[in-house]
Amino acid sequence: MTARSAAFALLAFFVATFIFFCVAAPRFATASNMENLMSGFSFVAILAIGQSFPILLRGIDLSVGAIVALAGMIVFDLELIFHLPGWLILPIALVAATLAGALNGWLVVKLKLQPFIATLATLAAYRGLVYSISGRQLVPGLSTTPIRDPWITGLETYFDFGSLLGISDWVTLPWVPLSFFIMLVVLAAFHFLLGSTRFGRSLYTVGGNPEAARLAGIDTARVTLAGYAVSGFCAGLAAILLVARLTTATEALGTGMEMSAIAAAVIGGVSLSGGIGSVVGPVIGAFLLGTILIGLTLLGISQYVQQILTGAILVAAVGYDRILDLRRRRRLVANLAEETHA
């Protein structure tokens, strides 16, 4: 109930921001801008979905940016050096990213490292690995060779629903990028996983009350490991979409993305103290960040001022959430009072 009302509040905030820019920013409310928003931030949304899992488990994953680079570079190498077919490359990259995430989980579960520091260590290590395996350094000339495999570039496809429905004569609908649909599928899948399976319920318990989870016979180690693996998987998926969009991978891909993902997740109502949140919020959070960035650019606001405003909005978003939380608690106390005095 309360989680849902928080999500509505966030949605309201998003819609308000959106409408503001529609009114204030020139060419914000255009079909092509919607395309830009969808294709430019779907992968951020996927990263934010992934990041929700470690955060729900009271952890954090700082290494997602490096995993993005790693998965991207694996695609690059397999395609341009080993000339493997795309249908084979994509699953390999996803598996590698998932394993990289699982290794984070292993460090947290088995070596009992604090998630922040464990993933900080792997952030460095994975990035180093990317440099090591970089086809751009190993084979001269590859840095200017785009990836042309249809399996991969095909991911950067747009769907024109307007003409499909035959209504394009009187409205122009944005063409929807495939990445957006992939994001929706991921969202639906993980929403289902969290909300409707034992694993998901267990994950909330492990994050919210680890002792209760243990006493209920839940294998907390396995759940935690799986949570970090999901984060890795999402990073791998984001990497594939990025590679399709860029037709290449670079060694620096994904730098700083962990911060966007964390910010989107927390704005989306995933509590850093674990056990509270959904994957819907982070997706809204990601597109909220996107709306703000694009909107401010279209408003012609200097990039430096943009940084200041984004920071302020981030504080406002978590502060707003905090206020709602306080109000909710106060209401609860009041309800309780009525009950006891009744």
Add this chain to the structure above:
Amino acid sequence: MIASVPALGRRLAPHALPLAMLVIIIAFAVSEPAFLKPDNLIGIVRQVAITGIMAVGMTFVIMTGGIDLSVGPVLALSGVIALFSLDAGVPLPLSIVAGLSVGLVVGLLNGFIVARLELPPIIVTLAMLSMVRGSALLIGGPDLHPIRGHEAYAAIGSGDFLGLPISVHLFAAVTVLMVLVQKLTPLGLLVAAIGENERAARLSGHRTRLTKMALYAICGVGAAIAGIVQSSQVHTASAVYGEFGTELDVIASVVLGGTSLMGGNGSIARTILGVMFLGIINNGMNILNVPIDIQLIAKGVIIAVSLALSEWRA
């Protein structure tokens, strides 16, 4: 014999970091004797001075279960402000105060939002990172601003005193000051108390929020000192200094020193150990000309392993 291995491990666990350091130092020294040259050893301290000053400042914040991601841009902005003040004809001490006040203001703001509004520190300081960087770029632009004709200012980073770089003296002074604060003043005790149990500290009559604000302010001032040292060391001030990753190095040093991100235990002296540990790894790998990819992988593995060792109990 076999039975005693875990027991030995338990006994050695608290000393995992110094032991790992020793092993690494020996490995470096064997593969490159120049590593142990006094010049290089002093070099290491000079190299870590900036990160070290920030790590010393951040230790208290982390001990209370907080974190400060905004130190990078604070470092940049304090250098820019100090230089602009100098160029505007403000006397040196006042210019330095102007630079340091950047850290103070940002730190107080961080502390206020974290302690008073009780928002998560990681998000608050992430937002502050963005805001301070934006402000620094607004004020200083993307350009490098050379520091010319301010000999005294330049000496802070580049001068020598008693055969040691002044930046090393400064690092030592900040460290000693903070060690004394931790060991000898009520503040040190209070930081530990808040980290251990904030509720209990408040119920013991302490002004925990005010204290936390002060700690973030200390952290900010530490970053500002680092900014002044860096700008004077490189004879330039720029809004782009303290690039992304600076804060993570600082946090890694503090955590390697045994301070838990959950708060509680921690010591300035051990933070120095963490700082030196990372400094030695970087220096040794530079001196051995290890390629960047292997450097990063090794760094990640070494951090994970040495922390895992110190967690190794029972």
Add this chain to the structure above:
Amino acid sequence: MSNKDDTLNGGDRRDFLKGLALGSAALGAAGAGLFGVDPKTGSIGPSSAMAAGNIKMAFIQWQPHTVSSAWSKGMEEVLKTQQTVDYRLLDGQNKVEVQVSLMDTLINEGAAVIFLQPIDSVALAPSIAKAKRSGISVITLNIDATEAHAAHVEMNHYYGAMDIAKAFGDKLGGKGDVAILNAPPGIIIRDQRTNGFLDGLKKYHPAIKVVADQSADWSRKKAQDVITTLLAANPNLAGVYGVNDSMALGAVDVAKAKGLTGKLVIFGNDGEKDALESIEAGELTGTQYTDVYQQGRFAAAAATVLASGLVPATAFKQQGKLLMPYVIATKETVGTIQPSQRW
């Protein structure tokens, strides 16, 4: 469903773009002025942009840096004489995906010309193709893209670095141990400069030995640290090449502190003001100097021609390419660089 590229080849669907009806009657009514966009405004190109007011031009830089800042100044100098041009600087934050997103936004906004300092040649190519389809001219700075576009104005990294290697070796007398202060991989100019330098040494001075190649993250401070360390292990170090001037100046700082000024041959790359002054002071041995203001002016001049609308952006099958003339600035040549050319 259809693949965008295929459809676009058939005909530019942007012509059909009429602005977005959000499907909400209320919004539509409220925003009649906002959403009832004239069909014409949807079609992008210099002419329509002019119809709407000023021509928009924007520069997407790699990240805040002296070089891009100087370009921007050069461009503004030219563009502000044309009162119909709105120019602004956007920051790519050292991230390809940010540059791509900014490209998209500018395309949507209907810019006439985009100046782009790509982080990667391939990664930005799809965006450039998209811009071209929308009739926007793209001028790349320093790093070329694999997609043909309007113009490319380059500092000439590879050959410049080869020439540096030549001058560097000459100063060293053709032998000695040298170190490279490098940047981490991930941006192409780093690779071009490193490769140019190494190839140059191979070609002109094969006896010179590179004893260390360490990353100093473009940073003067880290360069100081790295060089101090390398000097401990390699007391005979005779020369240092910094992939940018900041790192070279870091080496200069160390040389000064250790009394090695003049003994240690140090070259940088870029040619910023501080580096030139350091050369004049006899500390830095040399750098590759490019008149970056001029580079910006060239780009802007090309842009004004393109924006006149006489040359359609889609017509660029083969792009214009301008390699900026450069000077290997050393104590001997630095005097020829005028104060007004220094950035």
Add this chain to the structure above:
Amino acid sequence: MTTPLIRGRGLGRIYGALTALADADFEVMPGEVRGLVGSNGAGKSTLVKILTGAVEPTSGTVEIMGEPVKLGDPSEMIRRGVACIYQHSNLAPAMSVMDNVFLGRQPVGRFGRIDKKKLEADTRALMAKHGMAIDPLATVGNLPTVKQKEVEILKALALEARVLLMDEPTGWLSAADVARLHQTIRTLRASGVAIVYISHMLDEIFSVCDTVTVMRDGRVIAECGIAEVRRARLVELMVGEKLARDSAAAASVARRPGGTGEIRLAVRDLSKKGVFRDISFDLHAGEILCLTGLIGSKRTELMRVIFGADRADGGSMTVAGQTVDFHSPGAAMAAGIGFVPEDRHRDGLMLGLSMTDNLIMSTIPQVCRSIFLDRSRVAATAKRLVADLAIQPPDVNKPARLFSGGNQQKILVGKWLNLGPKILILDEPTVGVDVGAKAEIYGILRAQRDAGAAILVVSSDLEEVTTVADRIAVMVSGRMVGIHDADAIDRSRLIEEIGGVA
């Protein structure tokens, strides 16, 4: 003779220096309700935790239906049908009632999808069976505490447990709810479930149990049928004959209701919306006032307001004649109030810090010289307090974590004594404290009282209340329902008043 459903032999558990449980034998037959009684710290909770697998014993074995089981593994115990209702909540607050009830065992359909309809139906069926009514879809964290307790009971019942452990299950419940719970227990017993019932409320033990096991100081000291033992004997067994005698003597001799007559603290119509209302009482210098009531009667919340940790909405307080309005604990301390909180791990001690640091925590200015801590003064203070309170071991540098419960509590009391408080508030001062330390703490309190301090003790332990109080105040659901001289009220009357029977 039938085999016991569950049987533990020689069970022991040692925590550092503290032996929580020593060589305990314990068994329950099918269809038996066994009461488990003993003072706090007697080892009941440890025994229960071993039986649920939450804690691995350092020695001993457990058999279920004659088969030995692997210990220290909660899922193994659940699999074998051992369920527990814990004293502290073990619910996931952000999740729904039905998810909590069937945590980790939700019915699943295709693709591992949780069958929510079936889950809801199962939950409703279970509730119907045991006569409870909670919305299965409600979020647990939003339920009142009483309902949360019911969810915990449901959770255990849902396991169709053969062995059901109940650790203080009625602490949150009203008299009517208790009766209903007992009815449920009798139904379960009839179906052959073995039940272990832990409670301080001897009435409940006598009402529902068949047999009783008495523990003291980590040992099982007696076992018998409930019909074979009289109440007084049971109390004597629990607290030890000497203490029972001593406390009775001490209590009757030394009671000083009203103290010196000087009113130290006067509370008038103090209210906090939704928590408590119209609280008025006087606390005199030189007396111990015990405030008792069920858990959830808002005693702790009242204390927090008096100490300035929370704010009141209405009413007034005067301390030694001065009207006060504390906005922080610091302000209350300045007025001479000390507060020993209920949960010493959560609110009281810095477990990782040394005993010395804990002892000086609320009196730091006293041990400072200018801005520095004066190490010699710190050491002297610690030494004095350790001697005064007979804290064992007297190792001042040892972290608080490593002391036994009783000594931890003494550290906490000592921390406030150092302040020389005019008013000392103690919330459940002897929870988890062994019998010996308990007597010592009572001694300390009496000494402070005799020295003129006003002492306010919050306790739900009636033994404690009748032992230590000069006057007794009773709270029910956020209201103060009566204040009595300790000698003027008998126990059964007190129990009725606490239970809300007017």
